Amino acid sequence: KAGVTQTPRYLIKTRGQQVTLSCSPISGHRSVSWYQQTPGQGLQFLFEYFSETQRNKGNFPGRFSGRQFSNSRSEMNVSTLELGDSALYLCASSLPGAGALGYTFGSGTRLTVV
Amino acid sequence: QQQVKQSPQSLIVQKGGISIINCAYENTAFDYFPWYQQFPGKGPALLIAIRPDVSEKKEGRFTISFNKSAKQFSLHIMDSQPGDSATYFCAASPWNTGNQFYFGTGTSLTVIP
Numbered sequence: 161k162a163g164v165t166q167t168p169r170y171l172i173k174t175r176g177q178q179v180t181l182s183c184s185p186i187s188g189h190r191s192v193s194w195y196q197q198t199p200g201q202g203l204q205f206l207f208e209y210f211s212e213t214q215r216n217k218g219n220f221p222g223r224f225s226g227r228q229f230s231n232s233r234s235e236m237n238v239s240t241l242e243l244g245d246s247a248l249y250l251c252a253s254s255l256p257g258a259g260a261l262g263y264t265f266g267s268g269t270r271l272t273v274v
Numbered sequence: 275q276q277q278v279k280q281s282p283q284s285l286i287v288q289k290g291g292i293s294i295i296n297c298a299y300e301n302t303a304f305d306y307f308p309w310y311q312q313f314p315g316k317g318p319a320l321l322i323a324i325r326p327d328v329s330e331k332k333e334g335r336f337t338i339s340f341n342k343s344a345k346q347f348s349l350h351i352m353d354s355q356p357g358d359s360a361t362y363f364c365a366a367s368p369w370n371t372g373n374q375f376y377f378g379t380g381t382s383l384t385v386i387p
Contacts, residue, residue: 199293202363202379203363203365203375250318262357263375267315
């Protein structure tokens with residue numbers, strides 16, 4: 161079966177711009193989580209969506225937002241980009257209650273802010 | 275604040291040797307501890323996971339050792355192979371609060387032939 165698909169794979173944006181990243185989960189997975197990965201910080205949890213509702217939120221500023229559609233696809237948006245937002249953004253999908261056993265990551269979107 | 279502390283940051287091991295990566299946590303609500311393996315250009319993939327009701331779990335060459343009283347857990351890779359060269363992340367989660375995982379900062383493992 162197809163894995164978690166993230167688009168685009170690479171993105172270069174200028175400070176102050178906004179960006180939207182997309183994640184298509186594995187078919188049947190209704191939970192989608194987003195993480196920011198940076199060297200030295202590891203993976204930092206952004207938020208989780210389940211059935212179009214944000215279920216958990218990490219400690220990130222309000223410039224980071226997300227949403228989930230009825231087909232479980234999810235988008236995350238970062239407004240007013242800062243240099244420090246340069247990172248690999250990963251999404252993971254899972255069946256509800258599956259925990260890590262069913263937690264499958266996409267290959268990520270590499271965002272560079274210049 | 276890093277909820278899961280991981281060490282070492284990088285590790286170089288000879289082929290056939292044992293690779294050991296350590297993690298520590300403080301939050302006693304954590305009760306699920308997975309390890310992830312990440313190759314360049316790929317997302318992390320689940321390697322092995324443990325619940326705190328057991329002290330050790332082994333899957334092939336990979337073993338998790340868990341010390342609940344010390345709030346520490348470690349990954350041992352026996353007979354390390356060049357194909358094991360990757361970045362390894364430990365993580366922790368409260369089992370029943372959705373899919374929010376707290377990750378360590380990662381260990382870059384290089385296995386020398």
